[in-house]
Amino acid sequence: MFTFLVKRLFQALIVMFVISLVAFAIQDNLGDPLRELVGQSVSEEERQVLRDELGLNDPYMTKYTRFISNAVQGDLGTSYFFKKPAAEVILNKLQATLELVFGAALIIVFVSIPLGVFSAIHPKSAWTKLIMALSSFGISIPVFLTAIMLMYVFAIELNWLPSYGRGDTVNVLGWETGFLTKDGLLHLILPCISLASIMLPLFIRLVRSEMLEALSSEYVKFATAKGLAMNKIYYQHALKNTMLPVLTVGGVQIGTMVAYTILTETVFQWPGTGFLFLEAINRVDTPLITAYVIFVGLIFVVTNTIVDLLYGVVNPTVNITGKGA
Amino acid sequence: MSLLEVKNLRIEYPSRHGVHAAVKSLSFTIERGEIVGVVGESGAGKSTVGNGIIDLLSPPGVIASGEVFLEGEKVSGLSPQEMRKVRGSKIGFIFQDPMTSLNPLFTIERQLTETILANLDVTPQEAVSRALTLMEQVGIPEPHLRIKQYPHQFSGGMRQRVVIAIALSGEPDLIIADEPTTALDVSIQDQILKLIRDLCIKKNVGCMLVTHDMGVVSNVTDKVAVMYRGDLVEFGATQQVLGTPVHDYTRSLISAVPRSDIKLDRFPLVSYIEEAHEMEKLDVKTHWLGQSEDQRIYTGPLLNVENVSLRFITKDSFFESRREFVQASNNVSFQIQEGETFGLVGESGSGKSTIARVIAGLYPPDEGKVTFEGVDLTALKSEKERRPMRRQMQMVFQNPYTSMNPRMKIFDIIAEPIRFHKLAESEAQTRQIVHDLLDHVGLGRMAGVKYPHEFSGGQRQRISIARALATRPRLLICDEPTSALDVSVQAQILNLLKDLQDELNLTMLFISHDLPVIRQVCDRIGVMKQGQLLEIAPTEQLFTNPQHDYSKHLVSLMPEFKGLRNDLESA
The missing domain is CATH 3.40.50.300 (P-loop containing nucleotide triphosphate hydrolases)
Known part of the structure; x- marks a missing residue:
């Protein structure tokens, strides 16, 4: 277990190192920080002096070393627009984004697993055909279109649900959550559905094909020959084996969903990191862009490591203690 | 009343091309x-019979007619x-x-x-x-x-x-x-x-x-x-x-069924099975297959395996002292003479296949060396130096279903090594050689335009053999070539290998866990257990008078086939 953790941590460090290189290269080549910092009246000579003072004329490696040593201490630079540390700005907005992703993940789990399992158990049912047809339809519609259509139908025409923003939130142990107020929950519904709509068809198909594979396996046939009830075979023997690959794919997709929030958040004016990122790009707020790239990378690395650990817990044949590699 | 009574059971698999009856009107009984x-x-x-009795037929199989009774109670159609x-x-x-x-x-x-x-x-x-x-x-x-x-x-x-x-x-x-x-x-x-x-x-x-x-x-x-x-x-x-x-x-x-009690020259061919037709005779002396460009001046043993050891890591660790290994091959030495068939026998995990792979150059050994015609294979550095050696040694693998690319036609599968090693002067000659090879292994040249899935296991193994022969090898390494096949097909394949060996003066390394098969095919046999070669003996001596305790144990376990063969042969 210890070896496994050390190994994973080491890999995570390498990944983060590469991400930081990319992120820094963006920061170093995008825009001119002085243009944001000083007014029009400052002369070119004064600008040069300022550049030297700020270390902007140092060699690339010196600048990178300075950047990384600050980053390790949690300082990712100061946002030009907010005049606050970039990390702090992102952390403030991250809560909204994580709630959005969490809501969408809940929808995916509670919709894709029952539908996928049903369509695998009853492959010839008319419902299965409907599910499969809808899922291939769903996979081909872009998120922003889903989002705009949802908004049009439920917010504008029917006026059932709010169309933008987070609504009321309450502070629980320093975390602003919309899950505990009625207004907050209503505001979550449409953004979560549209974010979930990208991954949902994929997961229905994944669950279905993994379940079909489990059902055609020898151990399911043997379980039938043992005289077990079909429900037990479906929901215990086959389902547990189905969930292993779904878990792996799911872990990777959570990271992707954080990245996808850019579209959803923009359409719904959701005050999260995706929306923030888009604004940062418009304002050429390079420290904020860099910080965002590093944060998303970190989320990817963390979720994947957690998934790998969970996989070892669920699957007894994977031995994370290092025996029998 | 019998425990199980099966009456006129018929099991059908309907398909687009009509109904296939997997079981036709079967009746038998079993007592307690x-x-x-x-x-x-x-x-x-x-x-299908077993699955049909407990209604576990894979779709679209159905019991078309007939009944199954268990202690007098009907259990079919429940x-x-x-x-x-x-x-x-x-x-x-x-x-x-x-x-x-x-x-x-x-x-x-x-x-x-x-x-x-x-x-x-x-x-x-x-x-x-x-x-x-x-x-x-x-x-x-x-x-x-x-x-x-x-x-x-x-x-x-x-x-x-x-x-x-x-x-x-x-x-x-x-x-x-x-x-x-x-x-x-x-x-x-x-x-x-x-x-x-x-x-x-x-x-x-x-x-x-x-x-x-x-x-x-x-x-x-x-x-x-x-x-x-x-x-x-x-x-x-x-x-x-x-x-x-x-x-x-x-x-x-x-x-x-390969006889465990006596070595026969050839297997009696199973006349009842359609697949068995004799191969066309080729005059190998004048044919391309018989004309080797290799000059044979070397007179020692064709293959010499000296003190080969190889271990695999089973538990990896950062610290060398904490790594665990399995000794797949432990100081193994043997020699194979030109034209000889050397058998390696042992249970799964005994290191038989590892040795074969070391010889074929698929695994480099940790220690020891393998010499082929006096050339040290383990000392060859580049792929370019190894290539002519690879051409002279070919393998026939155990599973004929997975050892062929399913997207390639049979013609291309067999022609590939000829083209790769540039053995033919022209494409027309390649075509002629492939056709002759297909005829020779008893498939006929029309097989060339088909894909692997159109063939049965036995036919595929014939294709594997044709492919292995296509480089005019000196040494053929057969790793359990018949263990995935039926006995009648096994008999044909073993006969084919024997004929080819006689005609082409092939040297063979034959690996099997099946003692009767080994007895029928090999001249000398090595017994392996846990990576060690315990005993090397001429075939008859090993079966009649095994020296090592483990060899004795293996020979005693050999399932004896108690058919009254003498009656059969005289009839």
Whole structure:
């Protein structure tokens, strides 16, 4: 277990190192920080002096070393627009984004697993055909279109649900959550559905094909020959084996969903990191862009490591203690 | 009243191309305490019978007509709910591969107790104690510890014991065992068969043993049913059917079984099987195949394996002292003379295939060297230097289903090595060579335009042999070339290899776990166990007078085929 953790941590460090290189290269080549910092009246000579003072004329490696040593201490630079540390700005907005992703993940789990399992158990049912047809339809519609259509139908025409923003939130142990107020929950519904709509068809198909594979396996046939009830075979023997690959794919997709929030958040004016990122790009707020790239990378690395650990817990044949590699 | 009575059972597989009857009008009976063997080759419908009885046919298979009675009660045509009550509690089932028939994610305890609870009216505590008793009965040591483990922590033989324990756990009256020992080693096969035999007598249950192995049939069954293409061709007491077979097919089948008692020059060909047609004779002396560009001036042993050792890491660690290894090959030395067939025999994991791969250059050895015609193969540095050596050594692999690219036509599969090594002067010559090779292995040149899936296992193995011959090799390494094949097909393939060897003066390294086959094919035999070569002896000497204890053990375990062959041959 210890070896496994050390190994994973080491890999995570390498990944983060590469991400930081990319992120820094963006920061170093995008825009001119002085243009944001000083007014029009400052002369070119004064600008040069300022550049030297700020270390902007140092060699690339010196600048990178300075950047990384600050980053390790949690300082990712100061946002030009907010005049606050970039990390702090992102952390403030991250809560909204994580709630959005969490809501969408809940929808995916509670919709894709029952539908996928049903369509695998009853492959010839008319419902299965409907599910499969809808899922291939769903996979081909872009998120922003889903989002705009949802908004049009439920917010504008029917006026059932709010169309933008987070609504009321309450502070629980320093975390602003919309899950505990009625207004907050209503505001979550449409953004979560549209974010979930990208991954949902994929997961229905994944669950279905993994379940079909489990059902055609020898151990399911043997379980039938043992005289077990079909429900037990479906929901215990086959389902547990189905969930292993779904878990792996799911872990990777959570990271992707954080990245996808850019579209959803923009359409719904959701005050999260995706929306923030888009604004940062418009304002050429390079420290904020860099910080965002590093944060998303970190989320990817963390979720994947957690998934790998969970996989070892669920699957007894994977031995994370290092025996029998 | 018989325990099981099958009356005119017919099982059909409807398809777009019409209805295929896998089993045609089958009738037989099984009594309590009796083992009935159902024997036949692949496609005979023997497994379909077992699956049909407990209604586990893979779709679209259906029981078209006929009835199955268990203790006088009809069990065919029951509703799924009624059928579920028959499964487990009245009929237990043992599948072929213990590696896949247990759920990898559940403990043995869970898989045993859920079966007991589903079939018997007991409390969970009682189920656990019954499970422990069963594990003891099937010979699993330390059941208290092992019951908490997962299937992957058990060896193949131990898993099959668990499967047997599960099959018995619902206290059934009948056990259907579908090839229960095919996936296991000889010594474990023997133990498992004895176990099934003992349990049947002790618990007074009937057993239907589906197998393709005549040795198994003659050793453990009381009665035998011989099936051919869905028909029951013969049914009766084992001694009688094997000793004085009435039907032609039974005779052919029995004669194709490799004899363990005496070495024959050739296998008697099975006349009953369509696939068996003799290959066209080629005058190899004048043919391309016989004209080697290699100059043969070297007179020593063709292949010399010297002190080869190779170990694989089983537990990796950052610290060298904490790494664990398995010694796949431990100081192995042997020589093969030109034109000789050298056999390597041993159980799975004994390192036979590892040696073959070291010789073929697929694994570099940790220590020792391999010389081919005096050239040290392990000293060759670049792929360019190795290439002419690779051409002279070719392999025939065990599984003809996976050793060919399914997207390539047969013609291209065989032509590929010729093109790669630039052995032919022109494309026209390549075509001629491939066609001759296909004729020579008995497939005919028309086979070239087809894809691998259009061929049966035996035909595919012929293609593999043709492919291996296409580089005009000096040494042919055959790694279990017939263990995936039926006996009649095995006989053909072994005959083919023998003929080719005579004509082309091929040298062969023949690897097998099957002692009778080894006895028929090889000139000298090496016995391997846990990476060590224990004994090298000429074939007859090994079988009549084995020196090493392990060789004696192996020879004694060899399933003896107790057919009355003398009658057969005189008839």
